[in-house]
Amino acid sequence: MPQTPNSSINPANPRIVNSATSRSFPNGNPALGYNRAGVRNTDSAVPLHPAEPVVHDYTSDGPAPGSISFRWAYGSNVAAKNRDPRVQVVQYNEDTFVMRENVCVHWEAPFTYLLFGNKGALLIDSGATSNAKYYPLREMVDALITRWGQARGRAKVPLTIALTSGEDVAQNQGLSQFAGRPDTTIVPPPLALMKRHYGLAGSWPSGTGAIDLGDRVIDAIPTPGTHKDGVSFYDPYCDFLFTGDLLFPGRINISNEGDYVASLERLQAFAASHSVKWVMGGHIDMMFLPGKHYPRFATYKPYERVLEMEPELIAEALQYAREARGQKIMLIRPDFILFNGISPDQRTGVWPEGVPRINPPHPF
């Protein structure tokens, strides 16, 4: 369908107002073309050969533009024959990268996020494999930082590494690759030290910590429930909420139902006062068929759902988490599944009402 550039209000995002009299272009006027004068062969907002370190303006009305225009590598029927990249990188925008561990290196296939600000970079989560030969996360992060630094005319880009959960072996294993890395701050994984690092030692689980990347301040929101040391992060530039294992399109194992509901309530209150474009979790287990999911240890997921979740799903998760409270139950929803007080192997014959039940073919 052809795009109509002068449509007045985008119903999905009413913040972006395009009217004949008062036009607002929060992220640049499209009529001006992609490239600045003197810039060639790039649609970047950054000059090609900066004479001095580029200072980027991270303020924008509404979410910064960006896109995930690739589908994620989804493993292969014979895992031993997989030749996909070990770390798949998708550049969401010039200051935001999404990385995924290859499904055939580790079935959890966790997502890690690399965000840049004027004073440094933040790596959220570190993957499920410590062996850099299998999962060269450090090498990839170093390369991205070097290239980003060259584009911005910066020789040094300090890196902070923070985890959505210090205890989660699907997200803390890559941390060892960064031991001894210069200009690197690692938020200590043990719960007590992590609380102190964010300045939350007294107030946990209320209050928020902050990681300042330079004009891009990431909020750290305590969200225990799937892990006792769970933390979610909010990026005010892309308007992303990074929720790790708390809320993702997959099999969510609730570890403490009281904490889980309280954390979702806190997250919902946060989302009400902040603009949230997408909730970005740590994994994908769901298929694009509603309610259907891949089992644990699956290494071939051709029907995977997309990673990003609409913020409305926080309310849905909260509603069904409240429903699941006090029960040992597996609760299927179109975009996620809640496991409360049961084995991660549990199955159920209960199918949610009103959700079409589509059985995908099973390749083997």
Place this chain on the structure above:
Amino acid sequence: MDRRTFLSYNAAAVAVPMALTTFSDAAKAATRPEPIDFTSNLPAPGSFPDKWICGSESLMDNTDPPVQVHWYNAHTAILRQNKAYSYEAPFAPLYFGNDRVLLLDEGYTSLRNDWDLRGVVDECIAHWCARNGRDPASLELLVAFSHLHDDHYAAVNQFADRPNTRYMGLTHEEMLGFWGMTNFPEERVSLDLGGREILIWGSPGHVISEFAYYDSYTQILYTGDMFYRGRCYISFWQPWLDSMKRLIDFVDTYPVTHVMGCHVEISKDGVDYPYGLTWQPDEAPVQMSVQQLRETYEYAKTVPGPGIYFTGTVFLCVETRSLTTIDVNPYSYS
């Protein structure tokens, strides 16, 4: 030749005619090696490996062969699918006789360009023939499986165009017809591989269409998915208990060296490897003793109803509809 005569047909007797009429026949007979004796000094000695190939931490870095071939003895190979090719990693015995070769189970990957099971089996047959001075074309290959589940017959189509090969059909009736059974599961039929006798009878319980196979040469009792070192998913309790009774009656009258199942899903220390795991560094041996079979039967007789029970050797998942809830969420806290 109908199924009945096929089962008892002594190909060796036909292949060496009583009267040699032409010179070429005589020359052929002169060069034909003596038939291997599969009936004396039983059980034939053999050994299982200390450790099977059992997956790897990173599957895409797995450099093991798609199929591990272990020669139990000179006339018996045991194949296992690599865990990085399929998490089910089933075992598949390959029994050689003077006239026929029997392959039991064909793994959980169907395409030949994904894993070349047919090529591996052909290679095993070629090696065996070279060692024993035979012509591979003279051996008939029987491609059968323990029971009607896709992780045991996925690669059967790789053998569809193989010359001198018979393969089992994928229905209950075709399976029974393949062995010429009319009274399943009680009837015990005898298959002659050419001096090597395989006894086959029904063993329903995990599924209805399942057989137990006993090789009279190695005296290995192959029990499929009905009894193996892991989670025995028992869909039909009474038929399974009856099948166990049949196995016990069998080991009471016949000598059995090892009881062997199709999978291993348990560690040496009895820790459950959850369903779908692709790296089992401390897995238990595939072979079990007759004593373990008897103990399991004694334990099973005391099982009160549906549920998951650990007998010390295997998990009995009694009418749990293939459900395993042995695992717990490791991050639970209060």
